[in-house]
Amino acid sequence: MNEKLTIETCLTPALLPLYHIENSIAVIIDIFRATSSICYGIENGAEAIIPVAQVEECAAYRQKGFDYLLAAERNGEVVAGFDFGNSPFSYTSEKVAGKTIVLTTTNGTHALHLSRGAKKVVIGSFLNLSALCNWLQDQQENILLVCAGWKNNFNLEDTLFAGAVIDQLKTSDYQLDDPGIAANDLFQLGKNDLNAYLQKTAHSERLKKLGIEEDIRFCLQVDLTTAIPVLRGEKLVKLEG
Amino acid sequence: MNEKLTIETCLTPALLPLYHIENSIAVIIDIFRATSSICYGIENGAEAIIPVAQVEECAAYRQKGFDYLLAAERNGEVVAGFDFGNSPFSYTSEKVAGKTIVLTTTNGTHALHLSRGAKKVVIGSFLNLSALCNWLQDQQENILLVCAGWKNNFNLEDTLFAGAVIDQLKTSDYQLDDPGIAANDLFQLGKNDLNAYLQKTAHSERLKKLGIEEDIRFCLQVDLTTAIPVLRGEKLVKLEG
Structure with a gap:
């Protein structure tokens, strides 16, 4: 019997222990804003991006003498002594081409670290949606979509x-789980105007208070980029086709 | 400033540590089939229902000499030596009136035990939906909806x-969280035909294999009952108005 490939959706990193991640390609998802900024930075020629959880870890890279760009924010402001914050607008070619960036992101880093055991760990965002889905389709592997969520x-x-990923892949012969069925139904409700749909979320209010509505709109653009960031050791680098 | 009351939705018991349950009334939800059977049994005059996690715990009540009805299933069959299984059809007045029932249910018991610290713990199902919502509305307390889920x-x-609960309560002035917004949107998609909507779930396939489609249809009936089961010590009893 030909077993179907699976797409599983892990709604928060707290639920990762329930999955056999070693059997799947893991896609890390932290739309506002870590994985969107990572996709944009790698697209724009960053040599590598190293995600860390704490501002202190990020600062340590400078103390070690590495010539890296350091990105850290607290309460929506760039932390003093750092090169930039977490806005995707910071990740332009002019700033990042050829550079290695250390990015401070709590939820995204947490999800990434817990997903290390996967067959491959790649980064997804609306920016690289179709490129990611085409690549996933070509792999013919089980897929685990890891939502970084908010504080677990x-x-x-x-x-x-x-x-959105399930929507692009569902014509193929993948087996879905309940979280994936729900995620796809929610995407159908929101897809015509992602920004309007997400206005009502708790997170949207929080982000508005940070004054980053422009970032949000940026992060909801579909297929602006084609690079797929992949984890190699500690670093996210461009997946070479 | 008048702080809004909250309705929070905990999507699985594994996420309960993220909530301050002591500030809320907890509603335990295990639609297929524990909390549906509990609502039906209490409605039909059961004196009390004691949910336990394991068949062995259930059997222990007989060994202790208590004159209880014991309910336990494995793979959709009543376990030998037990009085009945988990089908709500077992919980008729003829069978349960005046009796105490020990019910074996893995997911429901797990959610219930982890929710003990709440201000009150009540049981919800489609069967008692409106009665439950009217009572919740009267309490003017924060509400935590605890989905028992499947294996955490x-x-x-x-x-x-x-x-569905949020749909009934949302006209009031409650603050919702992201899981609640998603749950309410999914309910809007499914409410016109819950049974058809849930056909596509992983759980539905599993339950079909157990031959309990009649149970499923029963559990999706709205407002068949008005009793609200509430936790007192180890026992679920009828909440007296």
């Missing part, structure tokens, strides 16, 4: 993106 | 019920 809990924007 | 992960039917 569910958030709507990461789940919506999981639904 | 998300399932669609429990989430849909959380959405």
Whole structure:
């Protein structure tokens, strides 16, 4: 009997222990804003991006004498002494081409570290949606969509993106789980105007207070990029086709 | 400033540590079939229902000499020596009136035990939906909807019920979280035909194999009952108004 490939959707990193991640390619999803900034930075020629959880870890790279760009924010402001914050607008070719960037991101780094055991770990965002889905389709492997969420809990924007991936792949012969069915249904509700749909979320209010509505709109653009960041050791680098 | 009351939705018991349950009334949700059977049994005059996780715990009540009805299933069959299984059809007045029942249910018991610290713990199902919502509305307390899920992960039917509760309460001035917004949107998609909507879930396939499609249809009936089971010590009893 020909077993179907699976697409599983892990709604928060807290649920990762329930999965056999070693059997799957893991796609890390942290739409506002880590994985969007990572996709944009790698597209724009960054040599590598190293995600870390704490500002202190990020600062340590400078103390070690590495010539890296350091990105860290607290409460929506660039931390003093750092090169830039987490806005995707910081990741332009002019700034990042040929550079290695150390990026501070709590939820994204948490999800990434817990997913290390996967067959491959790649980065997804609306920016690289179709490129990612085409590549996933070619792999003919099980897929685990890992939503970074918010403080270990569910958030709507990461789940919506999981639904977008399923929407592109579902014509193929993958077996879905309940979280994936829900994610895809939610994506159907939101796909015509992602920004409007996400206005009602708790996270949206929080992000508005940070004054990063422009970032949000940027992160919801579909297929702006084609690079697929992949984890190699500690670093995210461009997957070579 | 008048702080809004909250309705929070905990999508699986594994996420309960993220909540301050002591500030809320907890509603335990295990639609297929534990909390549906509990609502039906309490409605039909059961004096109390004691949920346990393991068949062995259930059997121990007989060994202790208590004159209880024991309910336990494995793979859809009543376990030898037990009085009945988990089908709500077993919980008729003829069988349960005046009796105490020990019910074996893995996911439901797990959710219930982890929710003990709440202000009150009540049981919800489509069967007692409106009665439950009217009572919740009267309490003017924060509400935590605890989906029992499946093996600590998300399932669609429990989430849909959380959405149904939110749908009834949302005209009031409650603050929702992202899981609740998603649950309510999913309920809007499914509400016109819950049974058809849930056909596509992983759980539905599993339950079909157990030959309990009649149970499923029964559990998706709305407002068949008005009793609200509430936890007192180890026992679920009828909440007196």
